[in-house]
Every structure is written in structure tokens, then in C-alpha cells.
Amino acid sequence: MEQNLGRILVIDDNEDVLFSAKMLLRKYAKEVVMEKNPKKIPFLVSNEEFDIILLDMNFSQDITSGQEGFFWLKEILKYDPSAVVVMITAFGDVEMAVRALKEGATDFVLKPWQNEKLLATLTAASKLRHSYKEVNQLRQVNRTLTAELQNQQPVITGESQAMRSLFSIIDKVARTDADILLLGENGTGKEVIARTIHQRSSRADKVFVTVDMGAITETLFESELFGHKKGAFTDAKEDRVGRFEAANGGTLFLDEIGNLSPALQSKLLTVLQRREIIRVGTNKPIPIDVRLICATNMPLKEMVQRHEFRQDLLYRINTVELNLPPLRERLEDIPLFADHYLQTYATKYKQPLKRLSDAALAKLRRYTWPGNVRELQHVLERASIMSDNRELQPDDFFFIPDEPAVSATAPAVFSNSQNLEDLEREAVQRAMQLHEGNVSKAAKELGLSRGALYRRLEKYAL
Numbered sequence: 001m002e003q004n005l006g007r008i009l010v011i012d013d014n015e016d017v018l019f020s021a022k023m024l025l026r027k028y029a030k031e032v033v034m035e036k037n038p039k040k041i042p043f044l045v046s047n048e049e050f051d052i053i054l055l056d057m058n059f060s061q062d063i064t065s066g067q068e069g070f071f072w073l074k075e076i077l078k079y080d081p082s083a084v085v086v087m088i089t090a091f092g093d094v095e096m097a098v099r100a101l102k103e104g105a106t107d108f109v110l111k112p113w114q115n116e117k118l119l120a121t122l123t124a125a126s127k128l129r130h131s132y133k134e135v136n137q138l139r140q141v142n143r144t145l146t147a148e149l150q151n152q153q154p155v156i157t158g159e160s161q162a163m164r165s166l167f168s169i170i171d172k173v174a175r176t177d178a179d180i181l182l183l184g185e186n187g188t189g190k191e192v193i194a195r196t197i198h199q200r201s202s203r204a205d206k207v208f209v210t211v212d213m214g215a216i217t218e219t220l221f222e223s224e225l226f227g228h229k230k231g232a233f234t235d236a237k238e239d240r241v242g243r244f245e246a247a248n249g250g251t252l253f254l255d256e257i258g259n260l261s262p263a264l265q266s267k268l269l270t271v272l273q274r275r276e277i278i279r280v281g282t283n284k285p286i287p288i289d290v291r292l293i294c295a296t297n298m299p300l301k302e303m304v305q306r307h308e309f310r311q312d313l314l315y316r317i318n319t320v321e322l323n324l325p326p327l328r329e330r331l332e333d334i335p336l337f338a339d340h341y342l343q344t345y346a347t348k349y350k351q352p353l354k355r356l357s358d359a360a361l362a363k364l365r366r367y368t369w370p371g372n373v374r375e376l377q378h379v380l381e382r383a384s385i386m387s388d389n390r391e392l393q394p395d396d397f398f399f400i401p402d403e404p405a406v407s408a409t410a411p412a413v414f415s416n417s418q419n420l421e422d423l424e425r426e427a428v429q430r431a432m433q434l435h436e437g438n439v440s441k442a443a444k445e446l447g448l449s450r451g452a453l454y455r456r457l458e459k460y461a462l
């Protein structure tokens with residue numbers, strides 16, 4: 001038997017029992033903690049995690065009612081409702097043990113125990129503990145996913161001709177299983193559109209899985225995307241399903257596809273051609289049924305000409321190619337977005353609804369919106385917070401004049417300031433410079449999400 005029983009807590013006031021339990025179990029458990037005094041139970045279970053708790057039914061000598069055992073069982077389950085408690089009971093107390101089962105114990109063993117029987121009981125208990133843990137983990141994942149779904153903002157079609165034709169194509173292609181490539185500047189809504197396509201497809205009741213290709217390192221690429229088997233490499237502590245498998249039956253959204261290195265492009269191409277993946281550390285192909293949507297803000301066709309992006313990969317992913325126009329080419333969409341966001345922020349900040357004055361709208365229409373809808377959203381949020389007026393005026397909106405982007409060839413000058421904002425600005429600037437403007441990589445370097453980095457880029461006008 002492997003050492004797979006995890007951390008075991010044994011509580012018994014008889015030192016001989018504790019000692020023999022320890023001698024037997026230490027070979028099979030990660031750790032055996034012994035405790036004579038049941039009053040320590042609350043402290044122990046609230047501060048440490050135990051996979052199995054072996055609990056005596058009777059503590060004070062000569063008292064055999066088992067009441068103490070029931071009391072402590074209840075206490076343990078109060079702290080950890082999924083605790084796995086095996087009762088230790090003397091021969092003849094079977095009735096009490098059965099009552100303990102009804103009150104939440106997992107099993108019981110009779111004293112003096114037979115080693116093999118005790119090990120068999122604890123092995124079964126350990127399996128149960130694993131299942132409880134798995135269920136808890138899945139519940140948490142489910143909660144996170146549900147929250148994410150509820151958080152999703154509705155898509156706004158827009159009034160511009162460009163967006164209306166885009167949405168009529170989306171309605172047509174969403175129902176097919178065609179792979180789609182979304183092209184457009186940062187913040188034009190590629191991810192929103194990808195989710196919309198999924199929601200309008202026959203896979204809508206299945207999952208939508210996103211992968212930020214710009215943020216995945218070369219070493220983790222295969223394991224992240226295709227999964228791995230326990231022990232395949234040093235950190236592979238357990239079997240793991242990759243994003244392709246997780247998206248099986250649903251839609252896989254590969255964002256920032258233009259950032260993939262040539263080596264990774266060819267790995268991805270192989271999987272897309274074969275429509276099967278092989279988990280790292282195995283050689284068993286697993287068939288994959290995903291609808292693929294890729295997105296990038298990079299000029300893939302030019303990259304193909306410069307041999308920076310594989311032509312065969314481009315042909316694989318662009319069965320249908322959709323271009324998201326920058327906001328400056330669809331300024332007529334601004335009022336609709338503005339209404340939507342002003343309503344959102346009024347609710348979020350518990351303020352009366354604000355509206356744009358004609359002059360403010362005219363100012364928004366004159367701006368070039370390098371950050372597109374994302375920038376519009378932030379500008380409206382800032383104005384909603386800062387302005388005391390119900391009608392937002394041009395002065396409530398200020399734009400930083402276009403500055404050249406931070407470039408690797410023109411190093412930025414850093415100050416010696418100790419002001420926290422200055423330091424943050426410099427860290428952001430440095431990371432952007434280091435990664436030549438690649439937002440995903442810079443965000444990873446800074447330990448931020450892309451959204452959080454975008455907010456800082458905008459805040460510091462970088």
C-alpha cells in the first residue's frame with residue numbers, strides 16, 4: 001500500500017492505543033497526529049486539515065455511555081462538515097457505533113483492532129475524503145463559473161452600418177460549426193463577439209473556454225492546452241485536463257493567437273489538423289470536438305509574408321474571418337454605448353442616472369479612441385464618478401493627447417521617486433517596454449490580469 005492515507009488525527013485517552021495506532025499508521029499516512037485530550041479538538045480541527053480523524057467514543061475512565069464521543073463528533077462536524085471521522089469503540093458497543101454513523105461518523109473500528117481490518121477501514125475512509133474534496137472543489141469551480149456567467153455584460157449591436165453588417169454575418173455563421181478568426185484592435189470587442197457567437201450557436205449549453213495565448217509560456221503550453229498525466233514532469237502532482245479537453249463539445253477561444261512562437265504554432269497546427277490531443281506523459285490520442293474561435297490584434301497576413309506566422313495555420317483558423325472596426329470608424333455607436341454604460345455605472349455607484357450633454361457627445365465623437373470601446377467604457381466610468389452634474393459636460397472628459405507608445409528603442413527615463421503612483425507607473429512602463437508592447441506578457445510579468453493592466457495603462461496614459 002502506498003502512503004496515501006493523508007494526515008490522520010488519532011484522539012484517545014489511552015496512550016497504548018495512541019502508540020499502537022501511530023506505529024501501524026505512520027507507514028501509510030503522510031502524518032499521524034496523536035492527541036490524548038479531546039478538549040484540544042476544536043483547536044486542532046479549526047487550525048489544521050486532517051484527512052481522517054480516528055475518535056474514541058469514551059474518554060473519562062469507567063464511563064462507557066459514549067456520550068463524550070457523540071459530543072466530540074458533533075463538534076468536529078461543526079468545524080468541518082465534510083470531515084471523515086472513524087469512531088474507535090470497545091467490543092459490545094456496536095449499538096452506539098451504529099448511532100454514531102447516523103450522527104455523521106463515516107465508520108467505526110472495534111478495539112482491540114486487527115491491523116488489516118483497521119487499514120481497510122481507513123483506506124475506504126480516505127477514498128471518501130478524496131471524493132468530498134473533489135466535490136467541494138467542483139462546487140467552488142461551479143460557483144466561480146456561475147458568477148462569471150452572471151457578470152457577463154450584454155453585447156451591444158451598435159447602430160453603425162459596419163456593426164449591423166457584422167452582426168448579420170455573426171447570426172449566419174454562429175449556427176454553423178465553422179472556425180472563426182476575429183481581427184481588430186485592442187478593446188474593439190473581440191472577446192465579447194466570441195462569447196456572442198458561442199451563445200448563438202448549437203453549443204450554447206456547453207462550455208466556452210478562453211485561453212490567452214500571449215500569456216502562456218513555451219514550457220507550459222502543452223500541459224495547459226493538452227493536459228498531462230501525474231508524474232509527467234516534476235510539478236505534475238496529479239492528472240490534469242487541458243483546455244482543449246475542457247472545451248470538448250463547446251467552444252474554445254484562443255485569444256492573442258498572433259503572439260504564438262513558431263514552435264508553438266506548429267504544435268497547435270498538428271492538433272487542429274488531427275482534431276485530437278495527447279496529454280503530456282501519455283501516448284493515447286483523445287478525440288476533440290471543439291468549435292474554434294481565434295482572435296488577434298496583429299496583422300496575421302503580413303506576418304505570414306514576413307514568415308512570422310505559418311500560412312497553413314492561418315488557413316486552418318480563418319474559415320470565416322471577421323473584422324471588428326475600430327471605434328473611430330463607427331462613432332455613431334457612441335450614444336448607444338454611452339447610454340448603456342451610464343446606466344451601468346449609475347447602478348454600480350448608486351447614483352442618479354447621468355446623461356451626456358450635446359457638447360459632451362460632440363467631444364466624444366471628435367476623439368480618436370485608440371483604446372476603442374474599452375477606453376470609452378473607462379472614460380464614462382471616470383466621468384460618472386467625478387462629476388456632480390446630472391448632465392455630463394465636455395470638461396468632464398479629458399483625453400491625454402496622443403503620445404508615442406513606449407518603444408523598446410526609445411527607453412523611458414525613470415525617476416527616483418518613492419511616490420507609490422510614480423513607482424506603479426514606472427513598473428507598468430518598464431514591463432511594457434520589456435515586452436515590446438505585448439499586453440499579455442507585460443500583465444503576466446506584473447502579476448496583473450490584462451484588464452487590470454489596461455486600466456493602469458489608461459490611468460497613466462501609457
Ligand SMILES: Nc1ncnc2c1ncn2[C@@H]1O[C@H](COP(=O)(O)OP(=O)(O)OP(=O)(O)O)[C@@H](O)[C@H]1O
Nearest residue numbers: 153154155156185186187188189190191192373374
Ligand atoms: N459590442 C459590445 N457590446 C458590449 N460591450 C462591448 C462591446 N464591444 C466591446 N465591449 C466592451 O469593451 C471592453 C473590451 O472588449 P473585449 O475584451 O471583448 O475586447 P478585445 O477586442 O477582446 O480586447 P483585447 O484585444 O484587448 O483583448 C469590454 O469591457 C467589453 O465589455
